[in-house]
Amino acid sequence: MADRKLHVACIMDGNGRWARRRGLPRTAGHTAGEEALAVITRAAGDRNIGWLTVFGFSTENWIRPRAEVRHILAMHKKLFGRLDELNENDVRVNWIGRRFDEPGSRTPGYVQRAIKRAIDDTAGNTRMVFTVAFDYGGRAELTRAAQLASSGRGAAHVDPKQISDALYDPSLPDVDLLIRTSGETRISNFLLWQINGAKVYFTEKTWPDMTAEEFDRALAVLN
Ligand code: IPE
Ligand code: IPE
Ligand code: MG
Numbered sequence: 001m002a003d004r005k006l007h008v009a010c011i012m013d014g015n016g017r018w019a020r021r022r023g024l025p026r027t028a029g030h031t032a033g034e035e036a037l038a039v040i041t042r043a044a045g046d047r048n049i050g051w052l053t054v055f056g057f058s059t060e061n062w063i064r065p066r067a068e069v070r071h072i073l074a075m076h077k078k079l080f081g082r083l084d085e086l087n088e089n090d091v092r093v094n095w096i097g098r099r100f101d102e103p104g105s106r107t108p109g110y111v112q113r114a115i116k117r118a119i120d121d122t123a124g125n126t127r128m129v130f131t132v133a134f135d136y137g138g139r140a141e142l143t144r145a146a147q148l149a150s151s152g153r154g155a156a157h158v159d160p161k162q163i164s165d166a167l168y169d170p171s172l173p174d175v176d177l178l179i180r181t182s183g184e185t186r187i188s189n190f191l192l193w194q195i196n197g198a199k200v201y202f203t204e205k206t207w208p209d210m211t212a213e214e215f216d217r218a219l220a221v222l223n
Pocket of ligand 2: 011012013014055056057058061184186188
């Protein structure tokens with residue numbers, strides 16, 4: 001494994017299937033998924049990982065039933081509210097996604113405030129950067145980056161470095177390992193620019209069944 005700290009990204013999929021297999025409502029799967037994320041965040045912090053980036057909610061996920069979206073939003077408030085735990089583990093919270101003032105942004109104020117507070121209250125932590133992609137889409141990110149990079153200089157003069165610098169968070173390094181749970185082998189519009197060069201690990205496990213041991217099996221593909 002590389003000496004420098006790693007960037008691991010997770011497409012946390014299969015909450016609904018986890019619940020269905022247990023005869024539970026999909027919302028129970030999202031609650032269990034939030035718990036699994038707390039476990040994986042701790043595990044990542046204990047390993048040689050400098051950046052953990054997770055796909056929490058996509059620009060495409062708003063079309064889900066309203067009650068499910070409401071529950072997922074509440075789970076994000078809970079996730080961004082785990083401040084004692086995050087501070088104890090020296091984890092800095094970060095967020096990527098559609099800007100709240102952009103047309104089409106639908107993130108409610110209470111989630112915006114939870115995100116801002118988590119970022120502010122963990123800003124001094126240095127062990128790991130924990131980035132939640134919320135209302136995130138890779139195409140939206142790249143379209144905005146292309147627009148920003150070309151404004152003022154003309155599209156013909158845009159180079160890859162300028163696109164990189166105009167991403168939601170230009171300080172995120174390229175992803176070393178991308179993990180997707182629940183047996184789907186799609187990228188689903190996640191970190192399209194940043195996964196260039198990443199290894200990809202697909203597991204049949206649903207996200208709520210994700211464990212530190214499975215996370216280690218995924219990391220082993222980097223050896
Ligand atoms: C991932 O689980 C969580 C989100 C996309 C918000 P799903 O809700 O997509 O679960 P499945 O894919 O239906 O099992
Ligand atoms: C990807 O999962 C998005 C998140 C994990 C937040 P989806 O369940 O939305 O992806 P598709 O629709 O199966 O590709
Ligand atoms: Mg899914």
